[in-house]
Amino acid sequence: GHVGRQSLGENMRRCLICDAPAHACSRSRQHPVEQVVTRVEKIIDDWFARD
Numbered sequence: 390g391h392v393g394r395q396s397l398g399e400n401m402r403r404c405l406i407c408d409a410p411a412h413a414c415s416r417s418r419q420h421p422v423e424q425v426v427t428r429v430e431k432i433i434d435d436w437f438a439r440d
Contacts, residue, residue, distance in 0.1 A: 405429065 394401060402411040405428045406420045414420060 405432070 403409070404411045404414040404419070406424060407414065409419075
């Protein structure tokens, strides 16, 4: 069967932009794709810059 985050005792995924439940923002297309891509690029850049 389906194994979800909640069945594993994990919290729901949060939106990268507004911290709301990710599935709600994704389904409603709450944020422009460009804004999401920019945020993901910043997360990646910050991860590499921490060395």
